[in-house]
Amino acid sequence: MRVFTTHQTDKGYRLLRDLGFLLKNCRFHLMAPYINAFVVSFGFLSTSKLSSLLSIDTALVFLFSALHTGSIYSLNNVYDVEADKRQVSIDKGYGRWNLSAKNQVALGNISKKKAAGFSAVLFCLSALFFYLKGGLLPAFLATAIFVWAWAYSAPPLKFKNRFVLDLVLHGLFWGSFLFLTGYFMKKSVDPLFNALPSIVLIFLSSVLWELHNYFEDYYADKEAGNLTSVVRLGLRRSFYVYLLVLGTAIAYSLLLALATWPSIAFLGAMVLYLVSGLWVARRDSLKTMFLPRKHFYMANLLIFVWMAGTLYFG
DSSP states (O other), X not given: OOOOOHXXXXXXXXXXXXXXXXXXXXXXXXXXXXXXXXXXXXXXHTTSOGGGGGSHHHHHHHHHHHHHHHHHHHHHHHHOHHHHHHHHHSOTTTOOSOHHHHOTTTTTSSOHHHHHHHHHHHHHHHHHHHHHHHOHHHHHHHHHHHHHHHHHHSTTTOGGGSTTXXXXXXXXXXXXXXXXXXXXXXXXXXXXXXXXXXHHHHHHHHHHHHHXXXXXXXXXXXXXXXXXXXXXXXXXXXXXXXXXXXXXXHHHHHHHHTTOTTHHHHHHHHHHHHHHHHHHHHHHTTSOOOOOHHHHHHHHHHHHHHHHHHHHHO
């Protein structure tokens, strides 16, 4: 019978501990990877029968989409160490998220090398699945999203510091392209024009999500020298940009609601964003722009209802 030494036991414990930190660094314990997986699955199911919802294929698309998103978060954390560390020193009234929940590299729990290596492994697995399942186009889109995500935080490109472009590219790569990755998974799909309303609404949602992130990171980004659009414009002018994007989303979803009722749910999410944003701006005179979490989650739930309704009635 084999006897394990203390050294072997400690080594096994360290491996399990590191794996736990690596998984946590991918934010698999949070909602973010699964939101993106829902978007990819939404695109996939848009070209399928509703009966495919509970199929093995859909489950695998969801799983590998979550792994793909996790690989991107793991990679971003390698380059966001300085800005994320500064969140710890920011007053709780100006920086709400918990560093221990997001960036294990910044906390020193894992090395940059391990985080980057784990990111590469997850990306290769997900890209291989997309290729085997849908062919070259979904795999190309998954690769393009990953490359953009690297360039988003990594010098010298650092797209998060490219004024206006940071928001537009986020709407495309972290929004519309996710949907298209799932949409093109099928060998034979409907004309892309039929999916245009969904593509546009997801693009606008992604831009708004990024603005929310920038608002939360405003003071930490400013201290770290990350010149995001919100840092360049300041909170007040950024709030006006937020209202402009939100107004566009409300107008477009209102137009769609005249033809398809699921768009009413998306419209409700945008109205909730608007009312909550105006309330916060008035309350703190634009010192911060954090939407209350319960409002943010309720709005995202309405967006999920829109997706589900679009699949059922579309």
